[in-house]
Amino acid sequence: MAEVIMYTKAYCPYCVRAKALLDQKQVAYQEVKIDEQPERRAEMIEKANGRSTVPQIFIGTTHIGGCDEMFALNAADKLDPLLTA
Template identity: 65%
Template sequence: MSKVEIYSKGYCPYCMRAKALLADKGVEYIEYPIDKQPELRDKMIKRANGGSTVPQIFINDKHIGGCDDMFALEQKDKLDALLNG
């Protein structure tokens, strides 16, 4: 199984939606709550090539984008291959 990381905020509906999709697929992930650990925000922005909104999602250290990007991969039947990579 791939290493999945998600930078999130507790009150973010897009974060909840992204985490729900991962949970539905039975995927474990590492969550970095930048609202509780604001020192992680700069690291997130650097890793996401300037992306400052949440969620920012990484699969095997590759930035895949945010919630809409992950759902686009799912719609194109490409997400499972990344998750099982």
């Protein structure tokens, strides 16, 4: 199983949806809460090529983007292969 890291904030409906999809797939993930660890926000923006919205999701070394991108990968049957790589 690939390592999944998700940068999130509290009260973010997109973060909740993304976490729910991973939970449904029984995928463990590391959640980095940038509202509780503001010093990690710059790290997220750098790793996400300038994107500052949450969630920002990384599977292994691949930045897949946010919630909408993850759901699009899932709909195209491309998410599971990334997760199991």
